[in-house]
Amino acid sequence: MSNNIILEMKNITKTFPGVKALENVNLQVKQGEIHALCGENGAGKSTLMKVLSGVYGYGTYEGDIIFQGKTCEFRDIKQSEELGIVIIHQELALIPYLSIAENIFLGNERKKGGIIDWNETLQRTQELLTKVGLNESPNTLITNIGVGKQQLVEIAKALSKEVKLLILDEPTAALNENDSENLLQLMLEFKRQGISCILISHKLNEISKVADSVTILRDGQTIETLDMHKDEITEDRIISGMVGRDLTNRYPHHESKIGEVVLEVKDWNVFHEQHADRQMIHNANFNLRRGEIVGIAGLMGSGRTELVMSIFGKSYGKKITGTLIKNGKPITNNTVTQAIDNGFAYVTEDRKNYGLILMDDIKRNISLTGLGKITKNTVVNEQEEVMVAEDMRGQMKIKTPNILQKTGNLSGGNQQKVVLGKWIFSGPDILILDEPTRGIDVGAKYEIYTIINRLADEGKTVLVISSELPEILGICDRIYVMNAGRITGEVSREEATQEKLMTYMTRSSS
Structure with missing residues (x-):
């Protein structure tokens, strides 16, 4: 494995009852790059990332995960996080009746003498919220903020850990254009800091803007990996790989018959x-x-x-x-x-x-x-x-x-x-x-x-x-x-x- 490859997944196969979700999938991610993962719904993108992060633990799939040159056998998400692999899932996993600060440091508490140091917790939370552009008090309950803001809390939670590889599954799906742009700029800042990112997104304009490489999955298999800097890559080119055909018009023609x-x-x-x-x-x-x-x-x-x-x-x-x-x-x-x-x-x-x-x-x-x-x-x-x-x-x-x-x-x-x-x-x-x-x-x-x-x-x-x-x-x-x-x-x-x-x-x- 090349020295600048931080992650390699080889021949990953994952089966659920009645369906093979992944079949011999291969993925390589370079140090400090933003690597996009594209595919239709059900193509296996989220499943592959759950294998990588230990949500689907070692023994439940076939194939190898090599991170920073070492073969890994993650049995749960805690083991992957200890090595610096942090995933933000498409479906949020926050506790509604805990505060933003409590959610961010849950399981990763700031302590002094075995007791939670609330001053440090609140101060660090405020720094993280500022970094992700969320103007809320650290004491605000999750249930009192919308799904878009909850997504930013998830990102702040990921940043509270020692991240080497950050996986973002549809991170801007719940965000408006301004917040999405801020998050993309944040990813580019991570890249400058040497942090690798895997971005799962259906917003192809975002992929074109920030990604260095794109791997396309279709029906649980690797179709191809494209270099965004070397190849002539257009959104239509990516779509063709995803769906296996050309999609000439993204909005079907419609003649409205409007009544009373x-x-x-x-x-x-x-x-x-x-x-x-x-x-x-x-x-x-x-x-x-x-x-x-x-x-x-x-x-x-x-x-x-x-x-x-x-x-x-x-x-x-x-x-x-x-x-x-x-x-x-x-x-x-x-x-x-x-x-x-x-x-x-x-x-x-x-x-x-x-x-x-x-x-x-x-x-x-x-x-x-x-x-x-x-x-x-x-x-x-x-x-x-x-x-x-x-x-x-x-x-x-x-x-x-x-x-x-x-x-x-x-x-x-x-x-x-x-x-x-x-x-x-x-x-x-x-x-x-x-x-x-x-x-x-x-x-x-x-x-x-x-x-x-x-x-x-x-x-x-x-x-x-x-x-x-x-x-x-x-x-x-x-x-x-x-x-x-x-x-x-x-x-x-x-x-x-x-x-x-x-x-x-x-x-x-x-």
Whole structure:
């Protein structure tokens, strides 16, 4: 092995019941480089990194891991961290009711005489938060910050250890453009310090910006490794390797057939759940039409998720006031059950905590929102449940050997497809999608966009929240823009540009 190679993984094979996730995968990472790992959902990227970090311990896979010239047999994640390999998983693993400081140093406590030194803990936490650009108190509880900020806490936690090889699995998936750019600059700083990084990302523009090398996986096998400095590498070139074909258009063509107004939201106001005097949504007014795909754009903290969650059964907020009018008649969505009965569905941005029962199978997850359709005299018709799950598995192109597969064993993108399938089965009139393609590869994104278009063609109304402006521009008929809890603009598809949206996203009021 060359002296400048810090990591080599040879012929890694990993099998789960009924599926071979990795087959003779090879990977080399150089000292001080940013090495990107690309592939469709289910290609084996996260599985390979879990093998490397000891999540899947020695003896559960075949092949060799050589780190800094020595063959390693990691039996758990603690052993890999002791050598300086730190992984930040796509699905966050923080404890909600501990503070940021407690989460960062959990298992790695700062002690003096056997007692936790809280002064050092808080001081060091503040330094790490400053480094990752998170403006929060070290004493803030994790449950009181959004998923994007939680991602930055995970990164700060990784930096609290003696890192030699940092693995980041979709680190910017929950971040807005500014925070994503700050994180990419942070990775480049790590590179200057001699720290090696493995970056798993579906955002190919980020890979093109920071990566030195790219290894492409497809169906659990190594396809190729590309040198970003030597080869003529384009995003289309990477996509072709990932999906095994050329993807000429990332957004499917769609001719909208927009009908009458289905939903009007008038003078909507929402206050914070913990801080009763903090208003999150200010006099929001908007409408949605039948067969229309409407986007909500805004920076992190603009109030997009708080707005739609408060509408969906008041699942967020206190002192909620305003009027909902559906099909010309006032309605009340005081509970999630009532919202579902009124024809609403909400695909959450946080599928792990709020979208799925990870320990249950695909079949049960898909049927949850529509049990009344397959139940007679309080007894679920299991044959119908199987038929529904198989139908959704096909529609959503969920990569799994069968519908009895544990949902927690699926890749992040396939989990997202299960969430979407679950809500489609409920038969909504109004489908709210909060970051529907977060953590999903370009091929699967196209499939999701096609499904969204089909739902609109069937007369459904689709409301999409996305942090990716090209996505909003590519699929939406009309776009509302939010900043600081206020709707600051409304733009048609014909008028919309990234520059115009960004202007509204930074505007103080409408």
